[in-house]
Amino acid sequence: MPLNRRAFLSSSVALAALATVLPRAVMAQATPEAGGTLRVAVDQAVSVIHPLLTRVNPEYMAAELMYSGLTRLGRDMQAEADLATEWSANDDLTVWTFNLRPGVTFHDGAACTAADVVASFEAILNPDFASPARNNVGPIASIEAVDDVTVRFTLSSSYADFPVALAYNNARIIPASVIEGSFESLRTVANGTGPFKLVSYEPDRLIVVEKNPDYYDPARPYLDRIELHVFPDLGAQVSSLMAGDIDMIATVGPNDYMRLEGQDSIDVLRSASGQFCNVNFGTDIEPFNDPRVRRALALTVDREAMVDFMTEGFGVKGNDTPLNESYPFFEALPQREQNIEEARALLAEAGFPDGFEAELIASDRPAIRVQLAVALREMARAAGITINVTTMPHATYLDQVWTKGAFYVGFYNMQPTPDGILKLLFTSDAAWNETRWNNTTFDDLVARARATVEPAARTDLYTQAQALMNEEVPSIIPAFFDVLGAKRSWMQGYDIHPRASVFRLDHAWLEASAPTRG
Amino acid sequence: MSASYILKRIALIFYTLFVVSILVFGITQILPADAAVMMLGENATQDALDALRTQMGLNDPIWLQYLHWASGVVQGDFGTSLRTGQPVGPALFSALGTSLTLAVLALALMLVLAVPMGILAAVRRGKLSDLVVGFISYIGVSLPEFVTATLAVVLVADLWGLLPPAGYIPLSEDLWGGLQRLILPVCVASVMMIAHVSRMVRSELVDVMHTDYIRAARLKGLTPRRVLFRHGLRNALLPTITIVALDVGYLLGGIIVVEEIFSIPGIGRSLMSAIQARDLPVIQAGVMIMAATYSIVNFAADLMYAWLDKRIQYD
């Protein structure tokens, strides 16, 4: 056992070391050329650039460009070194020590030391600042600066994935001075240790960043300048890519993907992922407090068709658990298929022989939510269940339905680890306990898994947890989406990340053939 | 047109803004969204929310909130956006600048096309050209912006690749690039008005050309050119001024759609995203600014009319 553990730790360190030298993304590539301006299209306004408060992918992208975390997430979902060069843990994985990269400075020239790291994490954990990271960086009990380049985290419980958890989008390091001063000030200005500095910021139109000459890696970033252009209209951003106005689209829909596929000098990017759209039950509300009803509904779903309707084939069938091949420690359960008879039978058992009527709420963005709702409505009809679809603006949805509703559509990025997604949504102490499923057996399985290092054992625990979910169906997860993107061929050093919220544009570079832009 | 008339019209503008402000504030107060939640996001703790609510004065009585807001507006302070936490005023006014560029170009295009079309149709009344113009205008008034916009993008940008499909570059940064990206939006935004105004010009001119003074002018042996342009057009275009001014209201509405589709960061788009995000301060400010623009345009139009048409005696 200890051996294994030691092996695990050293491997992660070695891996981290490797990462600093040669990130996977660029290993295959030709030697990067420096310089140039990259234009990126994002589909939502970048309303927030405060690294601890960002909430949507375009905001994550902006923050990632200007700020660093202790670790960052590789395409293989492993932690790679960022501000921390290496790390180690005590035997029961409750005390983690991180060695910081020396001589790193913030954009304003001030040195970035352990003090800033401590301050940043205290801010993240401070409820008043309401940082989404608070629930995602693991069970941190305390954090202290051992010296200028060493920080030690003490956890309230064992957590094997801690280094990965620290790569969370909102777990960025900001100057202690800011936190003591005006925390909010980072909404309009940026001062991080990231590869790029903020030049200009217009939330609804354009965010411009320029190369940070003092970035800790002398080689990177390769680009002089990156512009994030906001395109609320998806069609427009695709057209602009084809017109050569922009070099890359962070995420495209399946139809646009198909449209771009095969266009010359355009590369479409695709990665299998754990990203999914699901139907959440308020498991404490009639009639969904009865597992049989939930399973009945799950049985009405024609998952093959769902994959078509929702992803145009760019996805895989879901099995009503948030895990799939894209996650480590995954083992597949028998696939649930459509079975109307069984569904009817279950309903009868549950006291709904001739079905029931329910209101399914879907926020209006992204459109995929409504598509799921509309499709489910038709499928459920076969089992005598009448679903009335209600759509509402996302803001209203967040305010009134999200984590409160009885029957509504959710949408989630892939998380770095199985623990990440389960702790985020389904355990009793989940950050966003949407289903109020609160199954103690399940909680226990997850808790044990996060404290287990030995892969087979972990896999086994997660598989049990999955089985439990698949049986109880706190949420219908009909399909997983591949994440899709596109770029001009002249853009190199970029590949789409399964997590969909990680971009690593500091590795990107432009070929000579790329248009030169002011 | 006396000083007191101008005075009266200006007073009217302020009254308008007053009414609109009450309307907007009222509506935004009832909107199903909690400003504090908007601001802090879904991870906020209850006490954090309460703190913010008191700080934002959300617990004050409505009328007090209105007073605070209004007095702020009067001093040009529109509050801070719930979405971005930035002051609303500057952002919106730069957006307004963008929209005005679009609107003014659209108006210009409209005048350049609609008036000649109307004249042509009126002069060659009942002839083919009249029918063609009539047909065009019927189509024009019957296509919503989002349809014309989609068609325009698909044909002009995607299929023929003549123009950039979307995006916006301030003319100050790159004049040519900026203009290229404005062509489609401007055309789309002006279609409806072109159709409407050309019809107006036609009917007005037809009426005018049947008046005694036109007959008199002809029978004075004046050249047809002079009869049409010096005698006819002037009188026909007078009422058109008012029509155009009223259409500006419609234009402002259409711009919302156009900006959304062409990704132009104008006030229309700010309003749309604000409405979707329930960003109350932005909604309030945006509507106020639009209303103000509209009233000022109409004010200008009235003055122009009064100045051109000496007949009207204003009190």
Added chain:
Amino acid sequence: MTETNTVLRVENYSLAYEVKAGAVQVLNGINLAIRRGEILGLVGESGSGKSSMASAIMRHLAGNARENDGRIWLGETDLRTQSERQMSEIRGSRVSMVFQDPATSLNPTLRLGEQLAEVLIRHQKLTPAQAWAEGEARLAHVGLKTPREMMQRMPHEVSGGEKQRVVIATAFACNPELIIFDEPTTALDVITARQILDLFGALQQETGVASLYISHDLALLSQTADRVAVLQKGVIVEEGETAQLFRAPQHAYTKALIAAAPQPQRLLVQPLDAAAKPLVSVRDVTVNYGRKPLLDSLLRRDFAPVVGSRAVTLDLRPGEVLGIVGESGSGKSTLAKAMTGLNRFEGLIEFDGKPVRGLSDMDAEYRRDVQIIFQHPDASLNPRQRISEILARPVKLYGKGQGTTRERIVAMLERVRLPASYIDRYPHELSGGEKQRIAIARAFLSNPRLVICDEITSALDVSVQASVIELLMELHRDTGAAYVFITHDINLVRQIAHRIAVMYRGDLVEIADAERITDADRAPYTRQLLEAVTPPASTHSA
């Protein structure tokens, strides 16, 4: 007449208009000739084709006009063969025109000066500066006091008379060979009209231009024209030296026209016993228009209301016909409106001894007893109601008397000499005269004791007018209702009124017995008014 000095010669000219129904003949085999310095009067009622004649000469015909091969010569030029371009050279320079209403024939948005100068620039090839100077001279010449200012004025800034002077100046500007006058005074007030006529006479004498003077007013032509041609339904039924024609009219239609023209001597009312006590007495009735604008009251500005009529006092005996004359804006209609409760008024109206101080005092009885007939029948009859409904109302409201509503309507239709079949028609299916008869019928169906006639004949043709007056007088005899007859036609009112009230700018100048209205001791304005009136045609002696 020798060929040499013939300016206009129309030979066997016919004109028709193509309409859906087919061709409508408006002019038929017209032959006309006007010599230099001669004034030819062309008289005819609306629809007689007199205006079409003018258009034909000007070569300004509607697209659906169909002409025969008749000729129109201007001097040696055959106008029928001229191209549009050539015609536009001729118009305004060799032949020009003066129109009926200066208010509409001048462009409201151009300075008077420009509208005059443009002709000189076009035809005399003057520079704008020269044309402007010349224009000033011309305006001075037509008797405008301040020509320079006039040139700068906009049409709405000057009086009707001044406008018409400008129009005339424009017509004479290029010393044309022929000028066509199309009812140039009809739209003007009596006194102004007289001045314009005098001006016309003078200029005509001076320039010796040939004139075609189109009018419906025989009396007027009898004084202005050298020769008169009578046009009926597109045919010239009679033509001759004015004196000749009026002394011994040959054609029946001419006779009818002359007869139709009002003649003060031929009284149409029986005298009245002066003893009877008044049916209506109007005491210091004043009508003000306009409300103090909000802004003014805010700014504490004082506000002068427009006075409609000022402290008018008059009596009316039962069965009396009181004529009220005066220029437009003299307040005669305002008074009528006040008496029928269409205007707020100050003062007192006593009707049959009952005091009426305001609208509230006008009870159903008063409403029944006092009826009003308006000037424009097509405006006073609801276009969306059939005659049956229009006429049924008074019966329903005040229907004392026997017979069903419909019977009584039919009876009334007969009284106003309209076929009973009209009962189911809409107003727009009737002619102007017929509409006015309906309006009259409506008034009399409630057996009124006072009928107020507000310019009821001024929109009608001479002959129609005569028949309507005849009808009115007949009804007067039968019903004994008193009339207030408001008009600007003094000849007419002298014929039918017992007494005549003269109003000027809202004031009642005086009231006099009809036969004494011409007396020397009348008020100066009254005398001015009467001098301005052209004496009726038949009294004209060459």
Added chain:
Amino acid sequence: MTDFLRRLLRSPQGALGCLVVGLILIAVVFGPYLTHYGPEDMQALARYKGPSAEHWLGTDQYGRDIFSRLLDGARSTVLMAVVATVIGTLGGAIIGTGSAYLGGRSDEFIMRTNDAVMAIPSLLMALMVVSLLGSNSVNALLAIAIAFMPSMARISRSVALTVRKQDYVSAAIARGEGAPYIVLREMLPNVIAPIVVEMTIRVSFAVMLFATLSFLGLGAQPPATDWGLMVSEARQYLHRSYWILLWPSAAIALTAIGFNLLGDGLRDALNPRT
């Protein structure tokens, strides 16, 4: 009545308008019987189909029959538009004529306020109302109705005032008619005509406004068959099959043209003097 119809059909606009609107009415009334597909029946195997014998106008992203969706949408779209316009017109007419009737200061106050409200573009007004009430067809209907009221108030007031000045109204007053008769029999028939014309033309405007609202995601919501919604949903599949986008767009345009033409036709036909 018959001669009114004759006049209406005589003008080219009137005839054409009647034809188009007639067709639409047929779709509205008999829509469901004209097709054997339900508007929401999905066929996973028949998606993005072009026009064909079994699917006259093709199928959409869920394999739903576009023709049946259009027919079904005619009900919501057109009916909604008409109802919204009627409500808006009635509301406006009441405000306008009421204001005209009151006259004086109150008239000035009402109309000034009315004008003030007009300073908000009707689309924006509709947007606000919808976001206030929540996005669905019924609220969109209300929103449009409300957005129409100010301008209709303006129009009906001016019409009422002109009619009020007519001699036949004066005659009625002088005759001592009661207010009800004057308003109902003398004024109303003459006021209605121009308002009806305006209303007809506005229906086309309402159809477009409706579509625009749905397009912006604030009107009808999936799986509704509202035409505007169909267009906005179709846009992302545009490059798979443009039929999905084309048909509803065409339907909207056709309807709008139809009511425009009909309105112009009515304007001529309703004028008794021509």
